[in-house]
Amino acid sequence: MRKLRIIIIIIFFIILFMFFTRLLSPKYATSLVEGSMISQYYDESKDHEVVFIGDCEVYANFSPMVMFEEKGIKAYIRGSSQQLIWQSYYILEETLKYEKPKVVVFNVNSMRYAEPVSEEYNRLTIDYMKWSKQKVDIIKASMTEDENIWYYIFPLLRYHSRYDKLTKEDFEYLFKRKDNTFNGFLVNKNVKPVENLPVKKRLASYQFEDICYEYLDKITKLCKDNSIELVLIKAPSVYPYWYDEYDEQIKQYAEKNDIDYYNLKNNVEEIGIDYSTDTYDGGLHLNLNGATKLSKFFANILAENYNLTDFSGDKLYNQKLQEYKEFIK
Amino acid sequence: MKKSSIIVIAIIIVVVIAIAAYFLLNNKEESNQQASNNSTSVTQEENNTTAIKLEYEGKDMTPGAVFSREIFGQEQSYSEVPSCAGQGTDKVYNYGSYEITAYQDGEEEKIYSVYFIDDQITTTEGVKISDDKSVMLEKYGESYEQTGNQYTYKSGNVLLAFIVENDFITSITYSLVIE
Numbered sequence: 001m002r003k004l005r006i007i008i009i010i011i012f013f014i015i016l017f018m019f020f021t022r023l024l025s026p027k028y029a030t031s032l033v034e035g036s037m038i039s040q041y042y043d044e045s046k047d048h049e050v051v052f053i054g055d056c057e058v059y060a061n062f063s064p065m066v067m068f069e070e071k072g073i074k075a076y077i078r079g080s081s082q083q084l085i086w087q088s089y090y091i092l093e094e095t096l097k098y099e100k101p102k103v104v105v106f107n108v109n110s111m112r113y114a115e116p117v118s119e120e121y122n123r124l125t126i127d128y129m130k131w132s133k134q135k136v137d138i139i140k141a142s143m144t145e146d147e148n149i150w151y152y153i154f155p156l157l158r159y160h161s162r163y164d165k166l167t168k169e170d171f172e173y174l175f176k177r178k179d180n181t182f183n184g185f186l187v188n189k190n191v192k193p194v195e196n197l198p199v200k201k202r203l204a205s206y207q208f209e210d211i212c213y214e215y216l217d218k219i220t221k222l223c224k225d226n227s228i229e230l231v232l233i234k235a236p237s238v239y240p241y242w243y244d245e246y247d248e249q250i251k252q253y254a255e256k257n258d259i260d261y262y263n264l265k266n267n268v269e270e271i272g273i274d275y276s277t278d279t280y281d282g283g284l285h286l287n288l289n290g291a292t293k294l295s296k297f298f299a300n301i302l303a304e305n306y307n308l309t310d311f312s313g314d315k316l317y318n319q320k321l322q323e324y325k326e327f328i329k
Numbered sequence: 330m331k332k333s334s335i336i337v338i339a340i341i342i343v344v345v346i347a348i349a350a351y352f353l354l355n356n357k358e359e360s361n362q363q364a365s366n367n368s369t370s371v372t373q374e375e376n377n378t379t380a381i382k383l384e385y386e387g388k389d390m391t392p393g394a395v396f397s398r399e400i401f402g403q404e405q406s407y408s409e410v411p412s413c414a415g416q417g418t419d420k421v422y423n424y425g426s427y428e429i430t431a432y433q434d435g436e437e438e439k440i441y442s443v444y445f446i447d448d449q450i451t452t453t454e455g456v457k458i459s460d461d462k463s464v465m466l467e468k469y470g471e472s473y474e475q476t477g478n479q480y481t482y483k484s485g486n487v488l489l490a491f492i493v494e495n496d497f498i499t500s501i502t503y504s505l506v507i508e
Contacts, residue, residue, distance in 0.1 A: 195408070196406040196408040196421075199446055201502070
């Protein structure tokens, strides 16, 4: 009886702690939805033949549902905002625990960032990852100087001061999650044409840092060890500028490691992208229209070159496709 | 039985009080830190009055200074560059020979950085793009931090960076240090 009472009291406090952790943590359900993307993957079917990893240039520009409709490809985008290359590596490592795709597509934009950008971006990628060795590794690799791993282990320590910033969303999504993407694709229908861009600034150095190459090597090795075809891409965003010097380094790396590299900026005409109608933010990301064109184009490249299965008759995916079509109407 | 229950409850109360105290102290430290940052910022701004400044055609263009079209006139082109997750927007004003990137600070826009586009604009000390590296050294001295071919002078919360290629200055940028 005495033991039981002690156990009940301890359980009560643990539940209380968990409840407040959940209540005070951001939900990323209706605002800053980019923070919800990583966790959505866990409930998906794990039979993708193509997995994309990378920053906003993958989740905004490629639509797996279009790729399925076009070529019967089962693809998933494990993208997140400002996903740094070491984050891409650990997310890929985690993905391989669940499934083994035939092709991994990595967007090389993050090669330009050698340091964590901000805690806010880290949180969008890491907060809702399931606990695993990869989550611990990604936290250690990503933390800014001011961050502490305990704040990730016990989010209440980080978010306790949100008590006066709680919104309706925090209560509505207290015990549920909102899926905001279609296989990792975040739909945006807005149109903001490319008009003026900042000048192309000279840089002190165009050389990618060693740490970026170190993780690119790790991604390459991980794919080779698992007999996965790694494909490097650069999405056709017009800003931030992708310098020729950057492009040359990736070309050389791809050649040296026998990897395919597609700088899709070189295929803008062929794809049919019109930057006056196909972008939602002046050229950083494509909108639904632009992403549809790009996805059709890239689906053809994938289908022609990587021996993928045509899953056109798959019931689940056809159902998903109908839901997607309803959503984008 | 009662005695041990009381001990457990007492331990839990102590833990809860400790956690509450931690949060309170943490908040207090954050407030103090913020106050300290504010005062540092003021001190640095005061220091800047005798440090790196950018004045051009009678306008104060030092990073941190207020930006408005009333002061700078109509730009040649304007662009907004959103961040990936919509966490703020950079406002970029192009005036032909220079480009100002501004950020929102309450009701006001303030200058975050000034990038020289051509040799029509000079630093307050008279250095411009295309000048020899020796001019930079003569005006600003040797107390720079070098990263590759970039020479950066820091004063207070302002950075002045020169990129030098083949002994000629090819890029000049003023920017604000955000701690």
